[in-house]
Amino acid sequence: MKKWVKSLGVVAMAASMIIASGCGGEKSSGGSSEKEGNDLEGKTISVVLKTLSSPYWKYVEAGAKAAGKELGVEVNVVGPASESQVIEQVNMIEDQINQSPGALVVSPTQPSTVVPSLEQATQQGIPVLLIDTDAELKDKTTFIGTENFTAGQEAGKLLASMLNKGDEVALISGALGNTATDERIKGAKKALEDAGMKVVAEQPADSDKSKAMSVMENILQNNKNIKGVFAANDDMALGVLRAVEAKGMKIPVIGTDGTVEAVESIIAGKLAGTIAQSPYDMGYLGVENAIKAIKGEKVEKRIDSGIDVITKENAQEKLEFLKSITKE
Template sequence: MKKKFKMFGAAAVVTSLAFVAGCSGGGDDASGSGDGGGNESVSVVLKTLSSPYWKYVEAGAKAAGEELGVDVTVVGPSAESQVIEQVNMLEDQVSQSPGAIVVSPSQPDTVVPVLEQAAQTDLPILLIDSDADFEGKTTFIGTENFTAGQEGGKLLASMLEKGDKVALIAGALGNPATDDRIKGAKEALEAAGMVIVAEQPGDSDKTKAMSVMENILENNGDVKGVFAANDDMALGVLRAVEAKGLDTKVIGTDGTQEAVESIISGGLAGTIAQSPYNMGYQGVENALKAIKGETVEERIDSGIDIISAENAQEQLDFLKSISE
C-alpha cells in the first residue's frame, strides 16, 4: 500500500501528515484478528467500535498492520460508557501476550492498574486519543483535546454576537478527552463574551444528545449556539434545534463523514477534525518500533483541523479516500 498525504492549508490549526492507505474500517463491537500476516502482533483496545470516529482509528491501525506486516487485533466495547467491558477486553488482550498494546482508555484511572501490571512485564503500552499517567508508558499519540475544544469555542463565537446564549454538550462523565474539549470550549466562549446557560452530558450518543438538547430548549429557547464534544452528539443536537425551527449554530468535534456531509448540506456549522486515522496508524507504527527496541517519542501530536463550509468538501474527499 502506498501512503497519501493529507494537508489542509490556512484552515489547519496543526498541519499534520495523514498516512492514508486504502483500507476500510470493518468489524463489529470486537473485531480484527490477524490483520497483516506478520511475525509481530499488536493488540488495539479502543473505547468502542460503534461510532465512525473509532472506525477511522480502526482503519488506520489495520492499514498500518497490512503495510508493515504486523498482525493487528482491534477490539472495543459496545459503547464508550461501558468502562468495565473495556477493562475486561484489555485484560483479555494482555493475557494473550501480544508484542505491544495500543489502548485508548475510556476512564484512565480505571484501567491504570491493568496497564501498570502489564508494563511490569516490559510489554510496550502506547496510549492514543486519551492519556493516562502510569509507570512504564511508552508514548501518548493524539490531539490536545483542550486545544481542540478551544478552537471549537472560537469557531462558534466567531458566528455569534457578544452576550449570546450558548450550551455545551459533554460526553460520558469521567471521559477525559470529552471533558477537556468542553473545558477548552468553555474558556474560549467565555473569553469571547458568550453566556453559557447549560452544560449537560450527552454520553457521546446521538439520541441521548438530542433528548438533552430538547430539555435545554424548554428553558432556553433563545440559545444561539451549541458546542458538542463529539460529532454524533452534535448531529443529535442539530435534530433537536431543527425540530424547533431554530437557527442555532452547532459545532461538533471529530470531523466524521456524516458531520462533514451535514456541513456541506447546511446543517452543522462546523467541526474540529482530529486525526483518528493517524492515531490508529501511528499507534501500530510506533508499537512496532517499540517491539524492535527503537526509540519512540514520549508524546506524538496527531494534529487537528478546523472544518467549516469553506473546506468541508476537501475533508469529505479525504475521508472517502480512506475507504476506497
Template sequence: MLKKKFKLFGAALALSAMTLAGCSGSGETGGSSSGDSNGGGGESVSVVLKTLSSPYWKYVEAGAKAAGEEFGVDVTVVGPAAESEVIQQVNMLEDQVSQSPGAILVAPSQPETVVPVLENASSSGLPVLLIDTDVEFEGKTTFIGTENFTAGQEGGKLLASMLEKGDKVVLISGALGNPATDERIKGAKEALEAAGMEVVAEQPADSDKAKAMSVMENILQNDKDIKGVFAANDDMAIGVLRAVQAENLDVKVIGTDGTEEAVQSILDGKLAGTIAQSPYNMGYQGVENALKVMKGESIDERIDAGIDIITKENAQEQLDFLKSISE
C-alpha cells in the first residue's frame, strides 16, 4: 500500500488557527460572515464557492472564516445548493462583486460561465483570487489549490496498487463540465491504464451520493466483475460503496477530498482510500493572500495547497485534524 506522498501545505498554519475555525454555513444557498471589521479597518473579502452543501466546501469555509478572525477581516461566504447550480453561482458572484469588497475569492463550477464576471471585476480594480479550480482570464491575481490531475493520478495509482493487471475498473466523475472533477478523472484514467487496468465505464454522478449509488447500481447490473472504482469526490465514493455493499461484492473504492465521513469509512474498513486535498488551507490561504493584495503586497501567481494520500495507515491522524476544524 502506498505511503503518504504529499504533505498538507501549511498544516502548521492551519493547526495554529483551528480553534478559530468557527461554524459552517447558515444554509445551502446562503452564506455567513466572520471577522471584525474594525480590526481590518473596514476591509472585507467575499468568498463564492461551488456549494455549501458538502463537507469539502464547509472545510474551505471554515478556513476562510478562521483567517477572517485571525486577521480582523470581514469574510462573507456564499455558495449555491449544489455544484450543478452553475447559473445560481454566477448570480451570487455578480451580487458579491456589486457589494464592492476589498477582494473576492472564487471556486468556479463552470469557468467559462464566470469569466465575463471575473474580467469585469478585475478591470474595475477588484483583486480576484481563484481557489480549488483554476481558469485563465485577464487580470487574475492568483490561483490557490492543488493540481487536480495529479490528485486523480495518485488516486489511480493507489487503486491500481490494490488490484491485479487486467482487472476491470470504473470511473465516476462529477457534473459535466466541472474542470476539477474532470481533471481528477483524466489523471486517474491515465494511471490506471498505465498499470494495465481495464476501464470499462466512465459515468458522471454530479458529485452526489444518491446519483453515484444509482449510477453504480446500473453499472453492476451489466457487469458484476468490477474490481475497483475511482470517484472524483468522496460523496460519490460513499454512494458507490453503498451500491457495492448491497451486492455483497469485494470492490476497492477510492474517493477524493479526504472528508470526515470518507476517512471514518476507511478506518471502518469500507472505503479503500481517499486523496485528501487541503480545503481548509485553500480557504485560509485565500483570505490571507487576499489581505496581502489589498495592502499592496505582491503574492505568487500560483500557490500550492498540497494533497495527502489517505489509507488506513494514516486515516486516524487525518480524522483528528478534520474533527478539530469542524463545528
C-alpha cells in the first residue's frame, strides 16, 4: 500500500478515536479520557523546522498541525526564512525552550550547531523529538524520518535505470553542512557509481530554485556531455530543469521530497521523478509521539516514516493526496 494512503489511514484512525472518546464521555470510560486531558492541559508542543518557505516543510507543518487538532493539543510551528539561516533556527529553538513547552519537535539544519540548545531542553525535562534529520543528542526521545542516504540511493538507482553505463551525471546538493541533503548526495553518488555512471560535477545550491538554475547553467558550460542530474530537493531539481530546458536539452532530472510542483512536472513529462520522504507523516508522527512522551508512554527510539519513488506511473495518485492535505 502506498505511504500516502497509509497517511490517510493514520489520520482517519486518529479522528475516529477522538470522535469515539467524545461520544463516550458520559460513560464509564470518561474517567480515562479526563485523565488524558489533564496530562495535556496547558501543554504546547513546539515544532521548529528548517524553514517554512518550501513546500516540503509546509507538508511537515500540515501534518504536525493536523495531529495537534485531531489529538487535542496546541501545536506551535516555527522556522526561519531559509535553510541557510542556521543561527536563526538556533535562536528559535532557544525561544521555544524559554516558553517551557510540553515537548519540542525539531528538524535540525546543522545538527552539531543546535545540539547545545537541545541539551538545555532535555536538562529541563522537556522531551526532544527529532524529525527528518538526526543528531548526536544523548537524551533525545526519538528520531522520526527516513535514512537520507537510503533516499539518495533510491534516487541514484532510478536515474541510473534511465541511463547507459559510462554516462556523465551531475549532483546538486543543498546548503553546506546540511546533513540531510549531504547524505542524499552520498547515497545517490554511490548508487550511480555502482551502476557505472561518471559523476563529473557536484555543486551546492542551498536548496534554492534560482540558485540551482544558475549552478546548473555553469555546470553545463563546462560539461557538455551531462546525461542526467540528481538534485537533493525538488526546488533545486526544478531549477536544474529550467537550465536544462533553456539549453534545449532533454535529459532526466531527479529530485527529492515529492512536492506538488515536482509531481505536476512529472505528470507533464518534464521532471523524470522524485523520491518522496513522507514529510506529512513526519510532522504527524512527531506530534503524536510528543504526546506519548508528555504522558510518560513508551516511544520507540527510531520511527521510519517511509520512502516512495514517484514517477509518471504513480504521480497522479500522489498529487491527489498532496492536494488533499494542503486544503484549508
